[in-house]
Amino acid sequence: MNFQCGQYLLQLDRPHIMGIVNVTPDSFSDGGRYTSVDLAVEHALKLIADGADILDIGGESTRPGAEPVSLDEELNRVIPVISALAKQIKVPISIDTYKPEVMRASIEAGADMVNDVQALRMPGAVDAVANSQAGVCLMHMQGDPKTMQLEPHYQDVVAEVRAFLNERKQALLASGIAANRIVLDPGFGFGKSRAHNIALLKNLQDLADLDSPLLVGLSRKSILAAIAGDDEQRLPASLAAAVISAMKGAKILRVHDVKATVQACKVLAAIQ
Ligand code: PT1
Numbered sequence: 001m002n003f004q005c006g007q008y009l010l011q012l013d014r015p016h017i018m019g020i021v022n023v024t025p026d027s028f029s030d031g032g033r034y035t036s037v038d039l040a041v042e043h044a045l046k047l048i049a050d051g052a053d054i055l056d057i058g059g060e061s062t063r064p065g066a067e068p069v070s071l072d073e074e075l076n077r078v079i080p081v082i083s084a085l086a087k088q089i090k091v092p093i094s095i096d097t098y099k100p101e102v103m104r105a106s107i108e109a110g111a112d113m114v115n116d117v118q119a120l121r122m123p124g125a126v127d128a129v130a131n132s133q134a135g136v137c138l139m140h141m142q143g144d145p146k147t148m149q150l151e152p153h154y155q156d157v158v159a160e161v162r163a164f165l166n167e168r169k170q171a172l173l174a175s176g177i178a179a180n181r182i183v184l185d186p187g188f189g190f191g192k193s194r195a196h197n198i199a200l201l202k203n204l205q206d207l208a209d210l211d212s213p214l215l216v217g218l219s220r221k222s223i224l225a226a227i228a229g230d231d232e233q234r235l236p237a238s239l240a241a242a243v244i245s246a247m248k249g250a251k252i253l254r255v256h257d258v259k260a261t262v263q264a265c266k267v268l269a270a271i272q
Helices: 037-049 071-088 100-109 125-130 157-174 194-202 222-228 235-247 258-271
Strands: 002-005 008-011 016-022 054-058 093-096 113-116 135-139 182-185 252-255
Touching: 002 135, 016 037, 016 258, 037 054, 037 071, 054 071, 071 093, 071 100, 093 100, 100 113, 100 125, 113 125, 135 157, 157 182, 157 194, 194 222, 194 235, 222 235, 235 252, 235 258, 252 258
Parallel strands: 016 054, 016 252, 054 093, 093 113, 113 135, 135 182
Antiparallel strands: 002 008
């Protein structure tokens, strides 16, 4: 399975590690530590040295309860970071955004991939990526970040997430976006109860037959603390989740702890 990701063609023959670079003062887990462009770039370079295959740059938190940020604020955070990185790195740069204007400006500045928790549902989002070579991650979310964890409900969470991702994928194909530019993501923690998240992880292979690579983001999420008990970094549970995801067919793992996840995946590779 290959993945066209801007100027890169990734052979997803082993799990690829997507390192998280938050450029937002209220960001999840790294809250407040990387607020300036320089610190975000420095963190990104560290993740590459640790073995990241892709970087995911985000300027607006989408964790439960997060408040939206304005378009100008988001652009001010992410564009200088993408511009600085594009000049000096040899791994694809992903932009984590649902705003079409941020997608366009990011691609212009050198981003290779658009990672959208809204699955390109904002008006203009499909057009913003269509005339580029950018890779696209379509993620499932029920509701919106502010209220999504209040009362998540499904008849059959796996079937409903699968149907949604398939529908969004078909919409992109219909607008001329090549199949090998698309990856799909069940959206762990986005409008899902503990039972919903567990059902999705357990049945991840049911999403693999949509014939697109799967991206999984479980790193440091509250579902892991709920299962394993909380600690500072939620690292042991995050590593377990990464290996389980990879065993069940995930091709891209979106993580904070790149070095540890690379090592965990090597143990899996040794037996495959
Ligand atoms: C994700 C993801 C993302 N997650 C993709 N992009 C976040 N493609 C941001 C919690 O319960 O899974 N896939 N971009 C971060 N979102 C959350 C959600 C962070 C829930 C924390 C929680 O702790």
